[in-house]
Amino acid sequence: MNRTLIMVFLLSTTVSTAQEIIKLWPTDKIPNRIVTNEQEKHDVEGILRISQVQEPTIEVYLPSKSNATGKAMLIFPGGGYAILAYDWEGTDIARFLNGKGIAGIVVKYRLPSSASQTEKHNVPLIDAQRALRLVRSRSEEWNINKNEIGIIGFSAGGHLAATLGTHFNEKVYAPIDAVDTESARPDFMALGYPVITFGETTHGGSKGNLVGENPDTGKVDYFSNEKWVSENTPPTFLLHATDDQSVPVENSLLFYQALKERGVSATMHIYPKGGHGFSLARNDVHLRGWTERMFEWLESLD
Structure with a gap:
């Protein structure tokens, strides 16, 4: 085996x-x-779309120890609570975070389904709490500071992240092992073009898939996360485009106002153009700067 082949082999093994x-x-x-007979589906049409998740997982991407900052971010891909844009808003984000020395951990959470779940509206939050606790329980093994574990979510994944950030103390499932003794509170959170409210400016698809087409007022209020911000809500970074036609920018504005009123540190970047679902926005010279703004914000938290 020549030197080139050896290097290729070593590189592929590392990856x-x-x-x-x-x-x-x-x-x-x-x-x-x-x-049930439901099975997880993977469809690839430019983006890997995962639906009907039956066994939720975390996919762990770690930077090299020499580059690691000790920070980690759990990543919640969006998809309207119908699918997960798993690479576009998941694994691509994890790899990008690794380049900044941050552990990126993609959460493949269950999507609400009456066929395979009871109380389906609680299921994404159940998985989100467990994911945070699981990462915290293994932080030493993964060279992560136990008190520097944050979250990032996009669109409906941003709604789930905001739900975790405001409902981390809710007892939505019975503990099963030592992992569940860990705190489910994120230390910080970033929300990209997030669904926040189930009020007038909501995203109808996300709302309908999570709580049904004609939900009672209790569920609508519970998942309108701007109503549940407290002084214990984590410091928050908000990102949105004014011309978002799917999730109105008012969602981020509502959350920012709630954070401000309760004295929670908040940073918000509103761009004039970008639409919805732009992920890393690598092809937009102006918009793609949001990632550097987020890294600057993370450093300001130290």
Whole structure:
């Protein structure tokens, strides 16, 4: 084997072992699960779209130890609570974070389904709480500071992140092991073009998929996250485009106002153009600067 082939082999080995996929739950102890014939689906049309998730996981991407800052971010891809834009708003984000020395951990959370779940509206939050606790429980192993574990979510994934950031103390499932003794509170959170409210300026698809087409007022209020901000809500970075036609920019404005009123540190970047679902925005010279703004914000938290 010549030197070139050896280098290719070593590089491929490094890449393949740089990530680890871990189940959130023992298969026989997944909360709110109904065993059905539903099977997880993967569709690739430019973006990997995952639907009908049956066994939620975290996919762990770690930077090299020499570059690691000790920070980690759990990543919640969007998709209207119908699918997960798993690479576009998930694994691509994780790799990008690694370049800044931050561990990127993609959460493949269950999507609400009456066929395979009881109380489906609680299921994404159940998985989000467990994911945060699981990462915190393994922080030493992964060279992560236990008190520097944040979250980032996009669109409906931003709604889930905001729900975790405001409802981290809610007891939405019965503890099953030592992992569940860990705190589910994120230390900071970043929300990209997030669904925040289930009020007038909501995204109808996300709302309908999570709580149904004609939900009672209790569920609408519970998942209108601007109503649940407290002094314990984590410091927050908000990102949105004014011309977003899917999730109105008012969602981020509502959350920013709620954070401000309760004295929570908040940073918001509103861009005039960008639409919805732009992820890293690598092809937009102006918009793609949001990532550097986020890294600057993270450093300001130290």
